[in-house]
Amino acid sequence: MATAAHQTARTSAYDAHGGTPADAGDTAGYETAFDAAVAADERVEPRDWMPDAYRATLVRQIAQHAHSEIIGMQPEANWITRAPSLRRKAILMAKVQDEAGHGLYLYSAAETLGTGRDELLDKLHTGRQKYSSIFNYPTLTWADVGAIGWLVDGAAITNQVPLCRCSYGPYARAMVRICKEESFHQRQGYELLLALSRGTPEQHAMAQDAVDRWWWPSLMMFGPPDDESSHSAQSMAWKIKRHSNDELRQRFVDICVPQAESLGLTLPDPDLTWNEERGHHDFGPIDWTEFWDVLKGNGPCNEQRITQRRRAHEEGAWVREAAVAYADKHSAGRGVEQA
Amino acid sequence: MTNTDWPLWEVFVRSRRGLSHTHAGSLHAPDAELALRNARDLYTRRGEGVSIWVVPSSVITASSPDEKDPFFEPSADKPYRHPTFYEIPEGVKHL
Secondary structure (H helix, E strand, O other): OOHHHHOOOOOOOOOOOOOOOOOHHHHHHHHHHHHHHHHOOOOEOOOOOOOHHHHHHHHHHHHHHHHHHHHOHHHHHOOHHHOOOHHHHHHHHHHHHHHHHHHHHHHHHHHOOOOOHHHHHHHHHOOOOOOOHHHHOOOOOOHHHHHHHHHHHHHHHHHHHHHHHOOEHHHHHHHHHHHHHHHHHHHHHHHHHHHHHOOOHHHHHHHHHHHHHHHHHHHHOOOOOHHHOOOHHHHHHOOOOOOOHHHHHHHHHHHHHHHHHHHOOOOOOOOOEEEOOOOEEEOOOOOHHHHHHHHHHHOOOHHHHHHHHHHHHHHOHHHHHHHHHHHHHHHHHOOOOOO | OOOOOOOEEEEEEEOOOOOOOEEEEEEEOOOHHHHHHHHHHHHOOOOOOOEEEEEEHHHOOOOOHHHHHHHHHHHOOOHHHOHHHOOOOOOOOOO
């Protein structure tokens, strides 16, 4: 196999074609066409001309999303060997495998924008790209697996459903696939919590404790309030994002309140009340100091998550090398120059 | 970083017999056999397919979005290729 095959794949299916207009006048023409396509709700595809900032924003967002999927495998995998039954163990393994799959769909989408997989992983490992802060909290008990499914995946779904209509085609298509699969994640978490809530007093207390710990970090998953969100306005104009952070957060709270009642569990917010006038639930203030602190790297598990991720990558290096050596040997043996 | 990035493959899945393969996405794999196995694990975890094709992404030749107007134009000015172009008297059946 030719060495070139091991480098970041070049394919005419993704290569930006109209990316270098001859002069400023041409750029203006391209930009007008791009704006018109976005305004008409058409999808932008990999080879289309797009503003550099649009491309950069997408790479940042899709990469962060992909990183979140694969880092998110860690807190849940923590409980696979200690799952209370074979049924729960099989479910949890399938869920963690799905998270790996979601990461791969998203890395592929990011690659259509001209950023290689190795570069993306390197940026994660060196802290130059982020992942969702929610995964910097520890999973202390088995009930946390349920709380993650119900609340964390629930918040993710609320965020992700509108992304299925994102203006960038490959990202939107990855989100459609992911959203179909997330529904099982949320339901298994809810069922797990329900079993605990209806179990012994100790099991019920464990479920309540998990919900108490995961509720506020889940609300933070929607990002800072609209007036402090640096990327929101531009992303909405580009139709990458369809609803504001606060709008999605409110939607999530309204969905969760009756679900918590059916679970027989409470949400840890004394200010949570139905506001007849607004037609929504009011809820208490979010501790954004905690959010920014965890984002900066001072959460309970930031260090552990990245160390584990790096170790997994480094310890897997020999497998990747062996697979390449095997492929090279066999293509040489057949005398076939493989793509 | 050692350069062991595996090549990119495009994956096409036939969802059931009687339908053609459609593009599902892409993945990295060191060779065709592992690309097939990875594609099975990645794109058919819930019975989404009965057959998979994998193609090295680098062998794809794509039309240019820049030239899409001139490239596809020849078909636009030939309305007589469509059945609705023709006027047939009322009452003529099976036509």
